[in-house]
Amino acid sequence: xxxxxxxxxAKFKETLKAAKEVVILSGAGISAExxxxxxxxxxxxxxxxxxxxxxxxxxxxxxxxxxWEFYHYRREVAAKAQPxxxxxxxxxxxxxxxxxxxxxxxTQNVDGLHxxxxxxxxxxxxxxxxxxxCTKCKEVLxxxxxxxxxxxxxxxxxxxxxxxxxxxxxxxxxxKKTNCGGLLRPHIVWFGESLDPAVLDKAETAxxxxxxxxxxxxSSVVYPAAMFAPQAAARGAIVAEFNLEPTxxxxxxxxxxxxxxxxxxxxxxxx
Ligand code: BJW
Ligand code: ZN
Numbered sequence: 627x628x629x630x631x632x633x634x635x636a637k638f639k640e641t642l643k644a645a646k647e648v649v650i651l652s653g654a655g656i657s658a659e660x661x662x663x664x665x666x667x668x669x670x671x672x673x674x675x676x677x678x679x680x681x682x683x684x685x686x687x688x689x690x691x692x693x694w695e696f697y698h699y700r701r702e703v704a705a706k707a708q709p710x711x712x713x714x715x716x717x718x719x720x721x722x723x724x725x726x727x728x729x730x731x732x733t734q735n736v737d738g739l740h741x742x743x744x745x746x747x748x749x750x751x752x753x754x755x756x757x758x759x760c761t762k763c764k765e766v767l768x769x770x771x772x773x774x775x776x777x778x779x780x781x782x783x784x785x786x787x788x789x790x791x792x793x794x795x796x797x798x799x800x801x802k803k804t805n806c807g808g809l810l811r812p813h814i815v816w817f818g819e820s821l822d823p824a825v826l827d828k829a830e831t832a833x834x835x836x837x838x839x840x841x842x843x844x845s846s847v848v849y850p851a852a853m854f855a856p857q858a859a860a861r862g863a864i865v866a867e868f869n870l871e872p873t874x875x876x877x878x879x880x881x882x883x884x885x886x887x888x889x890x891x892x893x894x895x896x897x
Pocket of ligand 2: 760761762763764765801802803806807808
């Protein structure tokens with residue numbers, strides 16, 4: 627990716643001060659400093675699998691046991707992680723200025739760390755690790771159990787040489803509703819699946835009316851989220867990107883702040 631010099635922070639802060647509607651669109655990079663691996667790049671593997679190859683309906687159909695091991699591991703990691711300075715700067719910004727500006731956080735992350743940091747007006751585009759959906763009756767429930775079922779206790783180790791546990795389907799998490807008993811799956815949007823239309827609609831509405839957008843810690847390659855900020859920039863919203871490195875979308879944006887967002891965001895969002 628081409629290099630780009632960091633922009634003038636003081637100038638961006640003036641723009642942000644004048645904004646009436648602000649959207650913060652985040653990706654895996656914001657949780658990296660909390661110890662949660664990103665999807666692409668070195669940390670994006672679990673065992674011998676690229677994380678994105680397990681986040682598919684085909685992988686779940688082929689081996690619900692393997693996919694549940696993967697998500698059990700991710701639930702346990704995220705439950706132990708703490709929101710970092712980036713998450714906190716966003717939550718603090720909303721609590722200071724949320725009554726004078728409309729501030730919306732749209733996250734692609736499923737780790738729940740924005741909410742745990744205190745963000746209120748939050749749209750979780752790709753679902754949440756701590757929600758399940760019944761494959762039969764479709765009921766969505768919050769589930770914070772650890773482990774989520776007995777058979778997954780001590781499973782999910784990420785090392786490349788670990789062999790899958792091949793847990794029988796009957797021992798994986800199941801719906802407790804009378805007359806259902808369907809297999810549960812993580813309430814997460816996998817590749818090739820449509821986003822929840824109501825969630826997508828809320829996100830698109832916020833994107834279409836904001837005057838400033840901060841794009842934080844996302845590689846901007848996964849659709850539809852990848853087109854949100856470029857579209858906002860194209861209609862005249864001011865967009866600032868916070869990332870360790872430029873992305874395919876960087877040339878579309880007005881501002882670019884290079885570095886760990888746990889350092890750059892508190893500077894951008896402070897008074
Ligand atoms: C730091 C940092 C620090 C690190 N500080 N920065 C149009 C064109 C082409 C394809 C498609 C298209 N429309 C749809 C598709 C198909 C597909 C898609 O986009 N494919 C692309 C890969 C090409 N999209 C879908 O299937 C979506 N469904 C859909 O659109 O349905 C309709 C449809 C289907 C098929 C065809 C056409 C239409 C659903 C997408 C669901 C994404 N799900 C996942 C996994 C589930 C969640 C989970 O298990 O956790 O969501 S994929 C994965 O990628 C995850 C993430 O939310 C998502 C985005 O990744 P993110 O957050 O950007 O992370 P990384 O790792 O890529 O980047 C981290 C960044 O942080 C890097 O830039 C680092 O530099 C940076 N960073 N540390 C600041 N400290
Ligand atoms: Zn059910």
